[in-house]
Amino acid sequence: MRDTVTLTGMVLISAPSGDFDRRLVLLTRERGRITAFSHGSRKPGNSLMAASRPFSFGSFTLYEGKSAYNLQSVQIMNYFDELSGDVERACYGSYFLEMADYFAQENMDETELLKLVYQSLRALMNRAIPNKLVRRIFELKAMVINGEYTELPPVEVSDSCRYGWEYVVCSPVESLYKFILKEEVLREFERAVEHSRRTYIRHEFRSLEILDMMVS
Structure with a gap:
């Protein structure tokens, strides 16, 4: 079981990565600016798709990889639609x-x-x-x-x-x-x-x- 951390933050940058993922830059309250990968979020219907857009603000649950975080789940409080x-x-x-x-x-x-x-x-x-x-x-x-x-x-x-x-x-x-x-x-x-x-x-x-x- 991987250890996770939940951070309050906002998506500053969202860029395609590979065929189905997104590379996110998050501004977080607790750990400042971090990079996280949102795996599969470019697939239609993926639960992380909406939360991987710029301006999305909420609680991001992540686990650490070798050089970046990986997004596991998100509870969005404001999309600023x-x-x-x-x-x-x-x-x-x-x-x-x-x-x-x-x-x-x-x-x-x-x-x-x-x-x-x-x-x-x-x-x-x-x-x-x-x-x-x-x-x-x-x-x-x-x-x-x-x-x-x-x-x-x-x-x-x-x-x-x-x-x-x-x-x-x-x-x-x-x-x-x-x-x-x-x-x-x-x-x-x-x-x-x-x-x-x-x-x-x-x-x-x-x-x-x-x-x-x-x-x-």
């Missing part, structure tokens, strides 16, 4: 997953990053909050969690923008998406976060290139 019906929101969500994959580390407690991704995807489905604001809050808080940020905006901004920045830096993830900004303040906030992103994140995200083409 609403995102798939909106191309723009799906692009934002894909960017969040790609950035989480960039930041996450193996064998680390990634509770805060996982909560940030989860709450940010939920915020995308709240039409009262502009997608552009959700993106910038996500980016700023991801940098805060990673320990690379400034306590105050790195460029000159209004008091309203400065308050928004400080709120994101200091607030728990669960409370992030409880404010909106006037259009002119949002433009300031975008400029300040973009400055920090380019300073602290030396990486080009494919999903961001697609997103920027879509919303420009």
Whole structure:
């Protein structure tokens, strides 16, 4: 009998492997970013098929192989199906997953990053909050969690923008998406976060290139 472990996490990447399997990258609360194989999940009717898609969040029961985990069963709590019906929101969500994959580390407690991704995807489905604001809050808080940020905006901004920045830096993830900004303040906030992103994140995200083409 193989020893198993149950981890809370989300599928960040799902890619075909062989004829019937999928190679998954999971962001887990307990062990950070891990690779797992979902055997047979490309076969029609396989019980792991739906749970092997990006955005799937839940409890993953796995057993360890020589170089990766193997998925045994899953209890999904949220598929975020609403995102798939909106191309723009799906692009934002894909960017969040790609950035989480960039930041996450193996064998680390990634509770805060996982909560940030989860709450940010939920915020995308709240039409009262502009997608552009959700993106910038996500980016700023991801940098805060990673320990690379400034306590105050790195460029000159209004008091309203400065308050928004400080709120994101200091607030728990669960409370992030409880404010909106006037259009002119949002433009300031975008400029300040973009400055920090380019300073602290030396990486080009494919999903961001697609997103920027879509919303420009």
